[in-house]
Amino acid sequence: MVGELTKEQRDWVTRAGFALLLDFELDILPTKIAYNVLQIFDHHSISLKLKDGDINITSKDVYDVLGLPNGGHPIILASPGKYSQRIKDWHAQFTLSDQITTQMIVQVMKNQEVNDNFKLNFLLVMSNVLIGTKGASYVDKQLLQLDDNLDNLKKYNWADFLLGYLVRSRYDCRRGG
Template identity: 25%
Template sequence: MGGLLGLQVADLPLQLGEWLVGNFDPDMMALKLCNGSYMSITTQDVARVLGLPNGPLPISERDGPHVSPELRAWREEIKHRKGKITVKALVTQMLELKGGGEWFRRHLSVVVVSTLIASVSNGYANQKTVHMFRDVDRITDLDWCGYLLRSLVVAHGHWTQDRTRKFMGPLLFLILLYADRVVVGGRDVPRSIPTLNGWTTELLKAREAREITAQGFGQGMLDDPPHPTDFHAPSVEASLTGQPIRLNTEPGTLQPGPTLGTPQGFAQLFESKTGDLVLVATQVADMVRQNPNQAYGDHNFKRLPRHPIF
């Protein structure tokens, strides 16, 4: 999930988001555009957009109130008997793990679920999949992409029943997929795998404003999905687990970062990226501890992904 380190989106364009959810067809697994065409949505789209692993092991959610040994251990680790911890508080605890390690990776996985896949309306971390992260070495073998699409269908069903309630599904994925595949006038950022690289809060909101002042959403040209051969990349997996691959503005030219497609290469890259993340997290945590009042009042401290409310 190293591609998520390139995420620069803190707030989402809500009007565009609401239109996308309203035009999502769960039976067709597609977005309906204004010209009558449909944009299909697949697990490969999830992998290309967010860089999430598309492994063979399905992700299951816990049954109701059942507390597995893994969930109990996680609750003890975060020191919340019932696991009622906000995502921000969980991130703070995660940043205190200066050496990284297994709990850092478990906490990170919970944060990914809670912010990008299946949020909880009360702002707490989603505990439904904690049992899946027992073996941290198998986290990248999980079917994150299939789980995201199932969560999309479930969240859409809940929202359709009552459109005054929050949409708790993977809205960032829908927005980024649409922004990449539906071209309005020209491309705002060069295409890359994963798509999230290059997009920012400001760029997405500017895209929303441009479509609002034009003819409305869904009026652009539907482009084909980016394909690894377009980048002359060795494989989808290599690009998703390595550095982002970008196209120049000139067709056929390539600006690849280093890609490592072998298991050994992935392990090296993941270790490097995790080490970078831990280093930065440690520095940020130290700054917060030394100047808590300034930190909590700073807008950058608040730039954790927040789920929108329609």
């Protein structure tokens, strides 16, 4: 996706605080690696449990590895009703299905003008590829409810959001959910 962004799209990604992702190359999703990382992740200590010892993970580590903005503010999701028009407008891009995949979003983004739908598309692809998804095939749409203007993304701590997602995912795995 990143390699196919237009100059206007790349400029917005930079303004949004995700400039380091413009050089990030990922051709396939390493799901087996992601699964294995989740299996050795300790959600109590926020660390990876290895045979030779533990590796603690901090927000700075996430920033250093992935380059996600670390603006300090927690990400807050509004109730679905608050952004119902935003969500409806976003869904209108996908007339054939309510089950949206990351690849479907990437196709829509090609040469798309930089509007709210493009910003949401970027956000959902980024979060579903680098942070996590609730299902194996379809995108997690929770960030459609981001409680802010979509031009304020760099003020948020995306690293903490990722770590929180990892903690919840591991906790859910332990509970069998």
